Amino acid sequence: MKQSKIFEPIEFKDIKIKNRIIMSPMCMYSAIDGVVGPFHMAHLGARAVGDVGLIIVEATAVSPEGRISPNDAGLWDGKHVEAFKPIVEFCKSCGTVMGIQLAHAGRKASTNVPWLGEKPLKFTEGGWQIQAPSPIPFDEGYQIPKEMTQDDINKVIDDFTNAAKRADKSGFDIIEIHAAHGYLINEFLSPLSNKRTDKYGGNFENRTKILMEIIESIKSVWPSNKPIFIRISAVDWMEGGFDIESSIILAKMLKKQGISLIDCSSRGISPKAKINIYFGYQLDFARKIRQEAGIPVSGVGLITQPEFADFILNSGIADMVEMGRELLRNPYWVLNAAYKIGTDIQWPKQYLRAKR
């Protein structure tokens, strides 16, 4: 019987995760007024049955105006808690730890769902006023965002905090703050999208201020025995943008704040970014952050093979491996990986007759 690090449990605060595989947060654009439904039960439930260690539920908007599309999941109201509860309960009954990504889309809000073109929505098409650190549109054809005032910033901090409270009430054990992919927090972090001259713009400390304030505020309501993760875009892939050196400094600050893991993604601040994509193309960012900041990290991006996942974990590149599209293609990836590698793991009792 071969042992693989994939199946080695890991603990963050009081939360024990049975293996090292994370289902990466993926917007399904299938909620109504932010409310998740039967699709989400089937979608997330299948990956829990498939033995994923940690599911991080899709980018979930902390306010209606923070949605990417009208069909994003939300956590700005008690009705969202009621919708999430049975899904979280079922997935946890499979032994999967449930996390949720809390998000605000900033200047990339108010767009159509991908299968309708992912284009900015006009007000006449159900779109809404968008906001960002500076009045710079994401791309041609996008709305010019409203430059956020101190009141707007305070509201966003409150919205994240209240969403964290609701995540706890829903039964989630981990929250991940979405500070990546060119959405609101990333827009504050990046010098390309943040041209403010007040205390939230200019130098590195000022650009990271909103994230630090959000974390401080969330910590006042989120149980101290449950972990908080942060997803960052480790690099903008743009000249003059957020870079790996900035990410390492940020990771050190986040470690001091008690953040349990940095989820190392990249890109999203501009459609003009030139990205070099290959298998595991973001892993070197994870490795550097882990090494230099001494904080647990997850690696993500075009990881599909169990042997590759095992290598990432064994070579110390990352503490957890995160998969998106491969888990959409194959919800039973973990069960199949155990068979392929030759490790004996517990199968769902209902599926035992199919165990290989």
Ligand SMILES: Cc1cc2nc3c(=O)[nH]c(=O)nc-3n(C[C@H](O)[C@H](O)[C@H](O)COP(=O)(O)O)c2cc1C
């Ligand atoms: C359908 C889809 C939706 C996504 N939605 C999110 C999201 O809500 N939040 C996020 O941080 N990343 C999102 N991503 C990015 C994934 O989490 C992941 O980082 C990316 O797909 C790279 O991993 P992969 O190559 O394993 O798919 C999404 C990706 C896909 C394919």
